[in-house]
Amino acid sequence: MPDGNPLCRAIAGLALLGACMLGCVSAHADDLPAAERTHALIAADYSTGRIALIDVAGETVWERRIRAIHDLHHLPNGNILYQDSFTHLIEVDPETDETVWEYDATTTNRDSDERFEIHAFQRLADGTTMIVESGPGRIIEVDAQGNITHEIALQRDHPDAHSDTRLARKLDNGHYLVCHERDGAVREYDAEGHVVWDYDIPLFGRERAGGHGPEAFGNQCFAALRLENGNTLIATGNGHSVIEVTPDQDIAWHLAQHDLDGITLAWVTTLQVLPNGNIVIGNCHAGPDNPQIIEITRDKEVVWSFHDFDRFGDALSNSQVVGEDARPYHR
Numbered sequence: 001m002p003d004g005n006p007l008c009r010a011i012a013g014l015a016l017l018g019a020c021m022l023g024c025v026s027a028h029a030d031d032l033p034a035a036e037r038t039h040a041l042i043a044a045d046y047s048t049g050r051i052a053l054i055d056v057a058g059e060t061v062w063e064r065r066i067r068a069i070h071d072l073h074h075l076p077n078g079n080i081l082y083q084d085s086f087t088h089l090i091e092v093d094p095e096t097d098e099t100v101w102e103y104d105a106t107t108t109n110r111d112s113d114e115r116f117e118i119h120a121f122q123r124l125a126d127g128t129t130m131i132v133e134s135g136p137g138r139i140i141e142v143d144a145q146g147n148i149t150h151e152i153a154l155q156r157d158h159p160d161a162h163s164d165t166r167l168a169r170k171l172d173n174g175h176y177l178v179c180h181e182r183d184g185a186v187r188e189y190d191a192e193g194h195v196v197w198d199y200d201i202p203l204f205g206r207e208r209a210g211g212h213g214p215e216a217f218g219n220q221c222f223a224a225l226r227l228e229n230g231n232t233l234i235a236t237g238n239g240h241s242v243i244e245v246t247p248d249q250d251i252a253w254h255l256a257q258h259d260l261d262g263i264t265l266a267w268v269t270t271l272q273v274l275p276n277g278n279i280v281i282g283n284c285h286a287g288p289d290n291p292q293i294i295e296i297t298r299d300k301e302v303v304w305s306f307h308d309f310d311r312f313g314d315a316l317s318n319s320q321v322v323g324e325d326a327r328p329y330h331r
Contacts, residue, residue, distance in 0.1 A: 038304060039280075039321040042080060043293070044069045047315035051082055053094055053322075060311065062094035070119040071167060074322045081129075086117035089131070101144065103129065108146045112136075115161040120168040120178075132168045132178065135161030139168065139176055139189075152193030158182045166237070167223040167270075177224050177232070184219035186234055199245050201236050212285040214240065214257070214266045222282075223271045235268040235281065242268060242281055255281075259300050264290050269317050278303060284317050292316040 038058075044051040044066060051072065052063035064084070072082040079100060081091045091101040105118055116135030123129050128141045128149055137159060141150040156164055163182040170176050175196065176189045188197040201219035209217040220237040227233055231252055232245045240257035257265045269282035280295045291305035292312060306319070 039295070039306075040323045041293070041306065041319055041321050042072055042074055042082075043306070043308075043312060043316055043319040044072055044082065045292075045312040045316040047313035048311065050311060051080075051084075052311065053080065056323075058308075062097065064092065064097075069318055071121055072318045072320060073121075073123060074320050075123055081121070081123055083118060083121070086119065089118070089121055089129070091123075103131070103142065103146055105131070105133070109140065109142070109148055117161050119164075119166050122169055124170060130168075130170050130176075132165050134164035135159075137164055139178075150191075152176070152189060152191070154178065154180075154189070154193075155187065155195055156180060156183060157185075163220070166221065169225070171226055177226055179221045179224050179234075181220045181222065181237065184221065186221060186224045186232065197247065199232065199234070199249055201234065201239060201243075203239075212238070212267055214264050214286060216267075222267070222269045225271050225273060227273065233271055233273065233279070235271050237269070238267050240265040240268060242271065242279065253298070255279075255296070255300060260294065260296065260302055263294065263302065263305075266290070270319055272321055274321070280319075280321050282317065282319055285314055287314060293319050295321075 038056045040055050042053050046066065046069050049065050049067065050063055051066050052060045055061050066084040068086045069083050075081055079091050079093050083089050087105045089103040090099055092099055114135055116133050118131060119134055120132040121130060128143050130139060130141050132139050137154040137156050139152050140148050143149055160182050164180065166179040166181045168176055168178040174191045178187050178189065180187060184201045186199045187195050190196050201221050203219055206217055209215060216238045218238040221234055222237040223235040225233045230247055234243050234245060236243060242255040243251050244253035246252050264286060265283055266286035267284040269284045272280040274280065278295050278297055280293065283290060283292055283294055288309045291307040293306035294302060295304040296302055
């Protein structure tokens with residue numbers, strides 16, 4: 001383990017690099033300031049069974065083994081909240097590699113033998129943790145001891161323990177923004193569980209096609225963020241795109257599968273909006289010829305990308321840029 005906090009090391013490294021090293025590929029790098037050429041990040045790939053904190057030099061400063069994963073968070077205290085299976089959540093201090101909190105959903109808050117999986121969770125401002133259970137179809141908030149402090153039921157057209165939901169986030173207004181993968185919809189629930197806004201992901205006139213790579217097609221959405229302007233940014237999963245939708249359900253912006261020069265989008269997963277307005281997207285199952293993580297401008301210019309098929313593989317489903325130049329949006 002390197003000396004000092006890994007995140008601090010990652011941020012400090014920004015001043016030392018003139019270009020990206022292994023695992024980081026930048027478009028038009030010579031035209032960009034050093035701080036925009038590369039990022040420290042957390043990345044997780046379930047095909048290689050690895051979650052890792054990568055500094056701006058491309059070096060691994062912390063890693064652990066995982067199995068299934070669909071969500072992760074870099075917390076304000078520097079800890080990493082992630083899952084190493086679809087039923088087990090862990091919070092780790094990457095400086096010491098100590099597990100400081102964990103939640104085993106197979107033995108906690110179970111009152112039936114119904115099959116379930118967890119694909120989304122979030123540490124809330126009051127210290128509780130939001131957990132979304134596919135199968136039972138519910139959102140629970142639990143305290144540090146695992147006691148439920150709040151619960152709502154989810155509305156599902158096609159219930160399924162593996163694909164009821166993908167990512168979900170609690171908004172600043174106390175509502176929940178939930179991606180329903182199997183239903184192909186994003187729904188906003190109020191604190192009592194009423195749907196107050198929803199959006200069906202369009203197929204844009206195309207036929208569905210099976211698979212996970214660029215050849216597949218559907219509307220199995222993975223992530224949604226509520227933007228400061230009130231619109232909702234949505235990663236359409238096997239729709240190979242990102243769309244921005246207004247409260248009136250109009251599409252205000254659309255990044256399609258082949259809009260980025262030399263890059264093909266496949267299963268578009270995680271979303272992150274940086275303070276400069278750029279969007280970081282996860283490009284999962286796109287094959288070794290394409291980057292796994294991409295930062296773009298609103299004009300669809302690629303300013304940074306991450307391409308690493310040595311430590312990670314074709315199932316890099318989740319990532320988060322970390323450091324002073326990035327913050328999650330939960331509005």
